[in-house]
Amino acid sequence: MCLGIPGEIVEILPDRPDLATVDVSGVRRAINIGLLEDDLEPGDWILIHVGFALSKIDEDEARAALAFLESIGEAYDEEIAALRESMIEAEKG
Amino acid sequence: MTLAMRFVDEYRDADKARALAARIADLCEPGRDYKFMEVCGGHTHTIYKHGLEDYLPEAVTLVHGPGCPVCVIPMGRVDDAIHLAEQPDVIMTSFGDMMRVPGGNGSFFDATARGADIRMVYSPLDALRIARNNPDKRVIFMAIGFETTAPSTAMTVLRAQAEGLANFSVFCNHVTIIPAIKAILDSPDLRLDGFIGPGHVSTVIGCTPYEFIARDYGKPLVVAGFEPLDILQSVYMILRQLAENRSEVENQYSRVVPWEGNLKAIEAITTTMETRAYFEWRGLGFISHSALRMREGYAAYDAEHLFAVPGGRVADPKACQCGEVLKGVLKPWECKVFGTACTPETPIGTCMVSSEGACAAYYNFGRFSRERVKEATVRPQGARP
Ligand code: SF4
Numbered sequence A: 001m002c003l004g005i006p007g008e009i010v011e012i013l014p015d016r017p018d019l020a021t022v023d024v025s026g027v028r029r030a031i032n033i034g035l036l037e038d039d040l041e042p043g044d045w046i047l048i049h050v051g052f053a054l055s056k057i058d059e060d061e062a063r064a065a066l067a068f069l070e071s072i073g074e075a076y077d078e079e080i081a082a083l084r085e086s087m088i089e090a091e092k093g
Numbered sequence B: 001m002t003l004a005m006r007f008v009d010e011y012r013d014a015d016k017a018r019a020l021a022a023r024i025a026d027l028c029e030p031g032r033d034y035k036f037m038e039v040c041g042g043h044t045h046t047i048y049k050h051g052l053e054d055y056l057p058e059a060v061t062l063v064h065g066p067g068c069p070v071c072v073i074p075m076g077r078v079d080d081a082i083h084l085a086e087q088p089d090v091i092m093t094s095f096g097d098m099m100r101v102p103g104g105n106g107s108f109f110d111a112t113a114r115g116a117d118i119r120m121v122y123s124p125l126d127a128l129r130i131a132r133n134n135p136d137k138r139v140i141f142m143a144i145g146f147e148t149t150a151p152s153t154a155m156t157v158l159r160a161q162a163e164g165l166a167n168f169s170v171f172c173n174h175v176t177i178i179p180a181i182k183a184i185l186d187s188p189d190l191r192l193d194g195f196i197g198p199g200h201v202s203t204v205i206g207c208t209p210y211e212f213i214a215r216d217y218g219k220p221l222v223v224a225g226f227e228p229l230d231i232l233q234s235v236y237m238i239l240r241q242l243a244e245n246r247s248e249v250e251n252q253y254s255r256v257v258p259w260e261g262n263l264k265a266i267e268a269i270t271t272t273m274e275t276r277a278y279f280e281w282r283g284l285g286f287i288s289h290s291a292l293r294m295r296e297g298y299a300a301y302d303a304e305h306l307f308a309v310p311g312g313r314v315a316d317p318k319a320c321q322c323g324e325v326l327k328g329v330l331k332p333w334e335c336k337v338f339g340t341a342c343t344p345e346t347p348i349g350t351c352m353v354s355s356e357g358a359c360a361a362y363y364n365f366g367r368f369s370r371e372r373v374k375e376a377t378v379r380p381q382g383a384r385p
Helices: A057-074 A074-085 B002-010 B014-027 B041-049 B075-085 B110-115 B124-133 B150-163 B177-186 B200-207 B208-218 B230-245 B263-272 B296-302 B322-326 B356-363 B366-378
Strands: A005-012 A017-025 A027-032 A045-049 A052-057 B032-038 B060-067 B090-094 B116-122 B139-147 B168-174 B194-197 B222-223 B249-251 B273-275 B278-281 B285-288 B290-292
Touching: A005 A057, A005 A074, A017 A045, A017 B090, A027 A052, A027 A074, A045 A057, A045 B200, A052 A057, A052 B150, A052 B200, A057 A074, A057 B041, A057 B060, A074 B075, B032 B041, B032 B200, B032 B230, B041 B060, B041 B200, B041 B222, B041 B230, B041 B356, B060 B230, B060 B322, B075 B090, B075 B139, B075 B168, B090 B124, B110 B116, B124 B139, B124 B150, B124 B168, B139 B150, B150 B168, B150 B263, B150 B273, B150 B296, B150 B322, B177 B200, B177 B208, B177 B285, B194 B208, B194 B230, B200 B263, B200 B322, B208 B222, B208 B249, B222 B230, B263 B273, B290 B296
Parallel strands: B032 B060, B032 B194, B090 B116, B090 B139, B139 B168, B194 B222, B222 B249
Antiparallel strands: A005 A017, A005 A045, A017 A027, A045 A052, B168 B290, B273 B290, B278 B285
């Protein structure tokens, strides 16, 4: 829960500018980007906590953070498993 | 020695780490011992995972702080949450980390076995979706965490309000890091020489809230990233301040943490939440102004307003020494029930539940534990009767 996980923005949702589809270690989910001041675009990297981007980071930092998270094993696997279950803003169903 | 080797072998930046370790050793004054607290559970995790303590010179001890949000939830609040979950038509939602946290009346998992509808969610926004899809149920989100998760809860409440969702509320257990650090600084049990400041909390609150630690207590604080090199570098920066007779707040993790924090996140928190007069922390007791609750204007989303919450106090189990571990007075392996009665499968205390808890981190990376236990008995430094 406390792990900040890096993700790459794939698409900003056209009807919801506070939401983006983000790729986190191959898992694509909707993430809320409403707390960032930056103008974000596909290809940008963000650090995500429980479904919200808290900061924008550069690609080098993202790759280093990912390599580190993958090295810690279980705690990161659990976070990704939890993210996999997430269906933020899937309006119905 | 062998432990240090193992770390160096495994670590891709071994050369840099070795160089840093040498520079750290150079900065240590002969005959002086240094105690630094890493406030954040994420750092504790890295330190045990990579055996970083064995890598540092013997004069430097890292003590683990209270920065594991699951660890500091008192038993009474778990019981309150279970009471809420057992009300008619309620769906309780919670992060997975919370499921095994023991209260006086068992854990969320135990309550689920008794028939309560408690669901794990990744994000409070997932709890919101559950509320949307179950209009005839009352959905409560068990909100826990420091300033890293509080903005997410706040934004979710604002979203619920925008959607006019009437069946969603928050059982707010957010805590704030600064009063906890202050409580530790004021506690007579522990002499600390500096702090490794939390990385992700600081992305939200920035670096200025720590300034009183440097100014009024004369202790350096360095906000640090989570990789082994980040932590070693932060130790180096703290030692350099001490060597130069400085006490300042420095930001080792500036590639992620802006000095002023995330203003939008702070605004979301202060719009929806206010400071409580006091809050009980597991093991640490009551700490003034150390937690958040929903503001009156958001009472419609406040489970404590919508439901009768028993609010009972439950004393920690006698065997539990989490308070000492959370204050950094005891090392996990010095707790009498560590690894015997208390394991991640059957936790007695909360430090054993979350992977960020010092006891769980230590238990999971037990490859170091035998050496440590031996060392602790041979060299009872810091050990208490
Ligand atoms: S071993 Fe268990 S009871 Fe002892 S301090 Fe750790 S979590 Fe608490």
